[in-house]
Amino acid sequence: MRIAVPNKGRLHDPAIDLLDRAGLHVVDGADRKLYAQTVDPDVTVLYARAADIPEYVADGAADVGITGLDQARESGTDELVDLLDLEFGACRLVLAAPEDGDIETVADLDGGTVATEFPNITREFFAERGIDVDVAEVSGATELTPHVDIADAIVDITSTGTTLRMNRLAEIADVLESSVRLFAREDVVDDEKVQQIRMALESVLSAEGKRYLMMNVPEDALDDVEEVLPGMGGPTVMDIAGSDDVAVHAVVDEREVFETINALKEVGASDVLVTEIERLVE
Numbered sequence: 001m002r003i004a005v006p007n008k009g010r011l012h013d014p015a016i017d018l019l020d021r022a023g024l025h026v027v028d029g030a031d032r033k034l035y036a037q038t039v040d041p042d043v044t045v046l047y048a049r050a051a052d053i054p055e056y057v058a059d060g061a062a063d064v065g066i067t068g069l070d071q072a073r074e075s076g077t078d079e080l081v082d083l084l085d086l087e088f089g090a091c092r093l094v095l096a097a098p099e100d101g102d103i104e105t106v107a108d109l110d111g112g113t114v115a116t117e118f119p120n121i122t123r124e125f126f127a128e129r130g131i132d133v134d135v136a137e138v139s140g141a142t143e144l145t146p147h148v149d150i151a152d153a154i155v156d157i158t159s160t161g162t163t164l165r166m167n168r169l170a171e172i173a174d175v176l177e178s179s180v181r182l183f184a185r186e187d188v189v190d191d192e193k194v195q196q197i198r199m200a201l202e203s204v205l206s207a208e209g210k211r212y213l214m215m216n217v218p219e220d221a222l223d224d225v226e227e228v229l230p231g232m233g234g235p236t237v238m239d240i241a242g243s244d245d246v247a248v249h250a251v252v253d254e255r256e257v258f259e260t261i262n263a264l265k266e267v268g269a270s271d272v273l274v275t276e277i278e279r280l281v282e
C-alpha cells in the first residue's frame with residue numbers, strides 16, 4: 001500500500017504531522033527521498049507534488065493520497081474517491097479582478113481573458129455559465145497578471161485575503177471551496193489497509209478539541225455527576241477498592257471543560273484530572 005504525500009510546500013508538514021499523530025510514523029524520511037517506509041511494513045510513503053498526487057493515485061503509482069480538493073478537481077481524474085476531510089489547507093478558489101476596473105460580475109468577462117493555475121476548473125466554471133473567455137495558464141504570481149495586461153481577471157486561491165488585497169484585486173465570485181482530503185483510487189476503497197489508514201486519521205481528527213476527564217465521586221452523588229457530564233454514551237464508572245468513592249472518566253468537549261468542572265465540583269466531585277486525547281476510535 002502506497003500513500004502519496006506532498007513533498008514540499010505548505011501541505012507537507014501538516015500531512016506528515018497528521019500521519020505521525022495517527023501512529024503511522026515515517027521511519028526513514030530523509031529529505032529529498034522519493035519513498036519512505038512507515039512503521040507499518042505494508043505502508044510506504046511516496047513524496048510527490050501536491051498537484052501531481054491525484055494523477056499518481058489514479059494511475060496506480062500510489063493507492064491513496066493526501067492533497068487539496070482543488071488539485072483533485074483540476075486533475076479531472078474520476079477514479080478518485082474522497083475518503084476523509086483532513087481539515088487543513090482550507091482555502092477558496094475565487095474569481096477576482098482589479099478593484100478599480102470595469103469588471104464587476106462574471107458576465108462582464110465575456111470575451112475577456114482569465115489567468116489561472118487552474119485552467120480546467122476555470123474553463124468549466126465559465127462554460128457552465130455560458131460565458132466565453134480565454135484562459136491563460138500561468139504557474140505562479142497569478143495576482144500580478146491583471147496589472148500587466150496579461151488578463152482581465154484571475155481565478156486563484158485565497159485564504160486570509162491578504163494577497164488579493166495587496167494586489168488591489170476584488171472577489172467577484174466563488175469558484176470552489178477546498179481543503180485537504182484523503183483520496184483513494186476507486187478499486188482500493190474497500191481494502192482493509194485503506195480503511196485502517198482512514199480510521200487512524202479520523203481518530204486524530206475526532207480527538208481534536210476533546211479532553212479526558214477523570215475524577216472521584218461519592219457514590220451517592222453519581223446521578224448528579226452523570227447529569228453534568230454530556231455526550232459520548234455517558235461516563236465510565238469504576239469502583240475504588242476500600243472506598244465509598246467511585247472513579248468516573250468521561251470525554252468532554254474542550255470548550256465545555258471550564259463549566260463542566262465547576263458543575264462537577266458543586267455536586268461533590270474531587271481530584272479532577274484533565275488530559276489531552278491523542279486519538280479517539282469510535
Ligand SMILES: Nc1ncnc2c1ncn2[C@@H]1O[C@H](COP(=O)(O)OP(=O)(O)OP(=O)(O)O)[C@@H](O)[C@H]1O
Pocket residue numbers: 008009010011050051067068069070071089090091157158159160178179180
Ligand atoms: N493560502 C492558502 N491557504 C490554504 N491552503 C492553501 C493556500 N494556498 C494553497 N493552499 C493549498 O495547498 C495546495 C498546494 O499549494 P501549492 O501547490 O501552491 O503548494 P505550495 O505549498 O504553495 O508550494 P509551492 O507553491 O512552493 O510548490 C493548494 O492546492 C491548496 O489546496
Ligand SMILES: O=P(O)(O)OC[C@H]1O[C@H](OP(=O)(O)OP(=O)(O)O)[C@H](O)[C@@H]1O
Pocket residue numbers: 010140141156157158159160161162163164
Ligand atoms: O489569501 P492569502 O492568505 O493571502 O493566501 C493566498 C495565496 O496563497 C497561495 O500562495 P502561496 O503562499 O502558496 O505562494 P505560491 O504562490 O508561491 O504558491 C495562493 O497562491 C495565493 O497567492
Ligand SMILES: [Mg+2]
Pocket residue numbers: 009
Ligand atoms: Mg502555493
